[in-house]
Amino acid sequence: QKSTVVITGASSGVGLYAAKALAQRGNWHVVMACRNLEKAQNAAQEVGMPEDSYTIMHIDLGSLESVRQFVAKFRESGKSLDALVCNAAIYMPLLKEPLRSPEGYELSVATNHLGHFLLSHLMLEDLKHSSAESPRLVILGTVTHNPDELGGKIPPRPDLGQLKGFEAGFKEPHSMIDGKKFEPVKAYKDSKVCNVLTMRELHRRYHESTGIVFSSLYPGCVADTPLFRNHYPLFQKIFPLFQKHITGGYVSQELSGERVAAVVADPEYSQSGVYWSWGNRQKKDGKSFVQKVSPQARDDQKGERMWELSAKLVGVA
Numbered sequence: 116q117k118s119t120v121v122i123t124g125a126s127s128g129v130g131l132y133a134a135k136a137l138a139q140r141g142n143w144h145v146v147m148a149c150r151n152l153e154k155a156q157n158a159a160q161e162v163g164m165p166e167d168s169y170t171i172m173h174i175d176l177g178s179l180e181s182v183r184q185f186v187a188k189f190r191e192s193g194k195s196l197d198a199l200v201c202n203a204a205i206y207m208p209l210l211k212e213p214l215r216s217p218e219g220y221e222l223s224v225a226t227n228h229l230g231h232f233l234l235s236h237l238m239l240e241d242l243k244h245s246s247a248e249s250p251r252l253v254i255l256g257t258v259t260h261n262p263d264e265l266g267g268k269i270p271p272r273p274d275l276g277q278l279k280g281f282e283a284g285f286k287e288p289h290s291m292i293d294g295k296k297f298e299p300v301k302a303y304k305d306s307k308v309c310n311v312l313t314m315r316e317l318h319r320r321y322h323e324s325t326g327i328v329f330s331s332l333y334p335g336c337v338a339d340t341p342l343f344r345n346h347y348p349l350f351q352k353i354f355p356l357f358q359k360h361i362t363g364g365y366v367s368q369e370l371s372g373e374r375v376a377a378v379v380a381d382p383e384y385s386q387s388g389v390y391w392s393w394g395n396r397q398k399k400d401g402k403s404f405v406q407k408v409s410p411q412a413r414d415d416q417k418g419e420r421m422w423e424l425s426a427k428l429v430g431v432a
């Protein structure tokens with residue numbers, strides 16, 4: 116009997132290669148939770164995933180209704196859930212005005228954080244019923260969430276402030292969590308701070324009572340995933356070269372996928388409440404370690420407030 120893992124955003128980049136790596140292990144069935152079924156199907160074939168190793172199911176993380184429908188469909192399928200990987204994200208650095216989710220929330224925070232917050236909340240029930248020794252819930256982080264690290268120093272820096280935008284309901288005219296003026300790069304980074312805070316709150320609230328392992332990771336700078344497709348073309352060309360030759364942070368999509376798969380499946384990664392990293396400069400056979408998260412992402416009070424407000428915004432409070 117194979118274990119089942121759900122991976123969001125498995126149609127490209129880190130998620131696709133994580134799906135491939137887990138499928139190749141032979142003892143995992145991968146549910147690729149994607150918004151574009153045809154694209155996901157083509158991607159799975161292109162990277163050579165065996166046909167019986169995966170199922171593609173529809174989810175649009177930007178829509179809370181769609182997240183609920185996904186969970187209902189997943190349960191209908193009768194599969195057990197042994198691991199959930201919250202990976203999907205959008206990054207729209209050139210936007211002048213915010214885009215909005217069907218519920219009216221700023222779209223990058225809605226997709227990267229609120230959709231995954233609701234999904235994690237709902238699928239906690241499924242993970243509780245897993246017969247795996249340590250069911251896992253893994254949320255992708257990034258170095259740019261952390262101004263204490265070199266890769267996180269480039270402005271604008273993430274800052275949830277006093278969560279005034281969330282408090283005010285996060286709809287028009289509000290588009291930033293801190294209630295300030297719209298800044299698309301900061302919106303992405305803020306959403307990733309929420310991802311890490313969510314992981315830590317899940318750990319604090321549920322690890323002891325459920326045995327579920329909650330963790331995050333920074334897979335390295337995967338500079339040539341399509342995440343940067345909404346950036347200037349010149350940036351897309353130069354960024355991978357810069358990461359390869361100047362910073363040494365470059366990680367291939369293949370390797371990033373293997374790192375996610377390890378955090379999902381390997382016994383070395385059964386610690387809960389932690390954030391894994393392989394460092395910013397990639398060394399051959401570099402080892403992973405537990406990395407300290409940013410001051411905001413380790414602020415328990417902020418985490419609790421973020422949790423309460425997010426629960427309200429997604430309708431589970």
Ligand code: NDP
Nearest residue numbers: 124126127128129175176177203204255257337340341342
């Ligand atoms: P990609 O853009 O390659 O992949 C993002 C995935 O998310 C795609 O499958 C995309 O679907 C999916 N997605 C986007 N919006 C939605 C939505 N509304 N509903 C469902 N799926 C959606 O990015 P990466 O692989 O680079 O990023 C994956 C994760 O890794 C992110 O969480 C990112 O923050 C993190 N990360 C990436 C780093 C990097 O250097 N690339 C570094 C550190 C962390 P579609 O194919 O349809 O567009």
